[in-house]
Amino acid sequence: xxxxxxxxxxxxxxxxxxxxxxxxxxxxxxxxxxxxxxxxxxxxxxxxxxxxxxxxxxxxxxxxxxxxxxxxxxxxxxxxxxxxxxxxxxxxxxxxxxxxxxxxxxxxxxxxxxxxxxxxxxxxxxxxxxxxxxxxxxxxxxxxxxxxxxxxxxxxxxxxxxxxxxxxxxxxxxxxxxxxxxxxxxxxxxxxxxxxxxxxxxxxxxxxxxxxxxxxxxxxxxxxxxxxxxxxxxxxxxxxxxxxxxxxxxxxxxxxxxxxxxxxxxxxxxxxxxxxxxxxxxxxxxxxxxxxxxxxxxxxxxxxxxxxxxxxxxxxxxxxxxxxxxxxxxxxxxx
Amino acid sequence: xxxxxxxxxxxxxxxxxxxxxxxxxxxxxxxxxxxxxxxxxxxxxxxxxxxxxxxxxxxxxxxxxxxxxxxxxxxxxxxxxxxxxxxxxxxxxxxxxxxxxxxxxxxxxxxxxxxxxxxxxxxxxxxxxxxxxxxxxxxxxxxxxxxxxxxxxxxxxxxxxxxxxxxxxxxxxxxxxxxxxxxxxxxxxxxxxxxxxxxxxxxxxxxxxxxxxxxxxxxxxxxxxxxxxxxxxxxxxxxxxxxxxxxxxxxxxxxxxxxxxxxxxxxxxxxxxxxxxxxxxxxxxxxxxxxxxxxxxxxxxxxxxxxxxxxxxxxxxxxxxxxxxxxxxxxxxx
Numbered sequence: 001x002x003x004x005x006x007x008x009x010x011x012x013x014x015x016x017x018x019x020x021x022x023x024x025x026x027x028x029x030x031x032x033x034x035x036x037x038x039x040x041x042x043x044x045x046x047x048x049x050x051x052x053x054x055x056x057x058x059x060x061x062x063x064x065x066x067x068x069x070x071x072x073x074x075x076x077x078x079x080x081x082x083x084x085x086x087x088x089x090x091x092x093x094x095x096x097x098x099x100x101x102x103x104x105x106x107x108x109x110x111x112x113x114x115x116x117x118x119x120x121x122x123x124x125x126x127x128x129x130x131x132x133x134x135x136x137x138x139x140x141x142x143x144x145x146x147x148x149x150x151x152x153x154x155x156x157x158x159x160x161x162x163x164x165x166x167x168x169x170x171x172x173x174x175x176x177x178x179x180x181x182x183x184x185x186x187x188x189x190x191x192x193x194x195x196x197x198x199x200x201x202x203x204x205x206x207x208x209x210x211x212x213x214x215x216x217x218x219x220x221x222x223x224x225x226x227x228x229x230x231x232x233x234x235x236x237x238x239x240x241x242x243x244x245x246x247x248x249x250x251x252x253x254x255x256x257x258x259x260x261x262x263x264x265x266x267x268x269x270x271x272x273x274x275x276x277x278x279x280x281x282x283x284x285x286x287x288x289x290x291x292x293x294x295x296x297x298x299x300x301x302x303x304x305x306x307x308x309x310x311x312x313x314x315x316x317x318x319x320x321x322x323x324x325x326x327x328x329x330x331x332x333x334x335x
Numbered sequence: 336x337x338x339x340x341x342x343x344x345x346x347x348x349x350x351x352x353x354x355x356x357x358x359x360x361x362x363x364x365x366x367x368x369x370x371x372x373x374x375x376x377x378x379x380x381x382x383x384x385x386x387x388x389x390x391x392x393x394x395x396x397x398x399x400x401x402x403x404x405x406x407x408x409x410x411x412x413x414x415x416x417x418x419x420x421x422x423x424x425x426x427x428x429x430x431x432x433x434x435x436x437x438x439x440x441x442x443x444x445x446x447x448x449x450x451x452x453x454x455x456x457x458x459x460x461x462x463x464x465x466x467x468x469x470x471x472x473x474x475x476x477x478x479x480x481x482x483x484x485x486x487x488x489x490x491x492x493x494x495x496x497x498x499x500x501x502x503x504x505x506x507x508x509x510x511x512x513x514x515x516x517x518x519x520x521x522x523x524x525x526x527x528x529x530x531x532x533x534x535x536x537x538x539x540x541x542x543x544x545x546x547x548x549x550x551x552x553x554x555x556x557x558x559x560x561x562x563x564x565x566x567x568x569x570x571x572x573x574x575x576x577x578x579x580x581x582x583x584x585x586x587x588x589x590x591x592x593x594x595x596x597x598x599x600x601x602x603x604x605x606x607x608x609x610x611x612x613x614x615x616x617x618x619x620x621x622x623x624x625x626x627x628x629x630x631x632x633x634x635x636x637x638x639x640x641x642x643x644x645x646x647x648x649x650x651x652x653x654x655x656x657x658x659x660x661x662x663x664x665x666x667x668x669x
Contacts, residue, residue, distance in 0.1 A: 045524040046495075166386075166616075195385035195616075195617070196551065196613075197591055197592060197595045199595070199597075200613050201613055201614070204612075222525070223597060224599045225596065225597025225598050228597065228599055252601075263526060265529075266525045266529040267525055268528075268554040268555040268557065268558045268559075269557070269598075269603055270554050270557055270593075270598055270607070271557075271600075271603055272578065272581065274558060275529070275532050275558050275559060276529035276532065276533075277533070278525075278528065278529025278532075279526035282496075282527075
């Protein structure tokens, strides 16, 4: 399914905020692609800019103090050049979201049915039909609730979110994200608020449904284990740019960037090889980020060349890393 | 068991559910329902379980925040579950300290680090003069690897990891022998988690501390605990030394938990027990299923399970399991 243009293509995305203390340059040239039918993971720690990237894609970064530069291509259109009303056409129809906390993303004063029908009425999705009759919408709602394996859909439609368990609420959100047959689902930490046995069920369900329907997924998470088990390709983000990109299997067998190596080493292992090391230092201040590689101040392999922006080096098929350590012609660069 | 520091003896905590005009009791939430185990001096005892398993309530009863409904908590020869005993011996509070999950909400935002750390010192009369306090606070910060001038900072100026270090320093202020760690790293990033965990391990070795380490992260438990107890709906389903539990999990719930962990390498994948697809969700502790409370989700449930509640029995050296699949777990029915 790698033929043709990618469904989503982010090129050199920069986001800057202007505040009292000057400008904070958060996203620093993000490049990312999601192909049709592909499940892509975007991993990073708190404050690395992964959610900001999603907000930029959804066109939620607008205002006098925000500056967004770069290109976001979705289905042949540059979203950054589009006026806001056209983005509204995409959001909830061709691009849908699943958020982390199902309680916060469902309205507590409306029933599940009300909220699901609202989504169905608002979005024709790919199948074209403009307006559905009340009966058809209801039928569609029941069908999708059945698909996400919620028992007794008729009863679920009449319940309020508080009456459902965490796992069931997450299933309702998945139903809402799928019901309009979107091209892309952006899932921000799905199931993180849930227990592992329930999280596993949710991820399994999501995977089987998107595979059956050929929907692309951009999975945003800090959990490397979840990425390994659900995605085809992975991007690791650090301090506003992509540190490494590769096929999931390659990446987990041989991470290249010092940051991603440190990150993987920090995850406690079932093999019980001892307490993880962690990474010294913290994420840089976006108001005054280090010049060049933003990881350099924390990096054990830092060298003078790291003061200039890191090269984007190909280290294997579809495997790229933003680090001078893998640069083939260091002599040419330093001279 | 002379080497045990804390011993829980059939500990029970039920919260009554009241309803109606007369607030009559209509049921109860069986948060902790008959838990017995002991913690050895200097060990890290891991308690794992999902939401609603009662692991935090268990910690709260040990800390004296909620009194147990019945059962005893033996610490240093006294039943500290009894509120009267705690009132007579306020120094118990000095010996048992706690570190909570979210340092953002467990530190008072209007107190500087020094004010936070000096309170336990003053309360327990460990230091009274200003100079003395300054020295003690500086020493505490040094123990958690923070520069001494951080004592004048407010929590909002610190990162998550630094805040958790302050919370650890506060727990250490009274020179306790026993610390309850309730999900101490769940709110932190994984690269920071590593640092906090190695600090805790280091402190334990230097100060001879005993930890009750509560977490839902089994991979973390694998690396920090000496023994692990798995809780489900207020009861301990399985209890074993860490390596034993992870290499030879017996209870179907433990196996389900282990096979659900997302791991990051093929090597770890091979260590997981044969895939037990998780199913269902933990029921509410106010409506615990009859018999073995796990039977509705258990892939191996058979005819006895919904009828009779199993009892814990040793399956191997120090390996205790509570499941009808194993000999000795089915009580004799008279």
